[in-house]
Amino acid sequence: MRMLVIPYGIISYVLFLGVFLYAIGFIGNILVPKSIDSGTVGPIGIALGINALILGLFAIRHSIMARTAFKTWIQKFIPEAAERSTYVMATNLIFLLLFWQWRPIGGVLWNIEGTFGGTVLQFLFWLGWGIVLFSTFLIDHFELFGLRQVTRFAQNKEHDPPRFPGEEPV
Secondary structure (H helix, E strand, O other): OHHHHHHHHHHHHHHHHHHHHHHHHHHHOOOOOOOOOOOOOOOHHHHHHHHHHHHHHHHHHHHHHOOHHHHHHHOOOOOHHHHHHHHHHHHHHHHHHHHHHOOOOOOOOOOOOOOHHHHHHHHHHHHHHHHHHHHHHHOOHHHHOOHHHHHHHHOOOOOOOOOOOOOOOO
């Protein structure tokens, strides 16, 4: 089991990197085969329903998997060290489903391409993604995405959860 945990954690992480990059392209309509606005526009009710179901699945997954009861239950099947990688993998799979099944709504709410406002929004788009990525490193990127847990497990070392400066060990 120990030798499967590390590749599983690495696969979860590498898939996350791909999903993260695709999400940028998906939301920004940049260099991806399918984006938030691409695809055949169908009835608005069906599009809203499918999109809401996928986003709801993401929210439910987050709510359930963050609970102590779920963490205790899942550890009956996987080592504790693979728990975070499993959370990341579930997130990856839901995002892949979202990218695949997302239904465009159609229409144009506004168009500010080629304007100063468009340039400002483009700057804020990239700044926002940069802040998201940077903030993961501020809170321990490799812990957040499960790599630290699986490498410590593979090395047969005790996992030491991150603490705030000055916080006492648990």
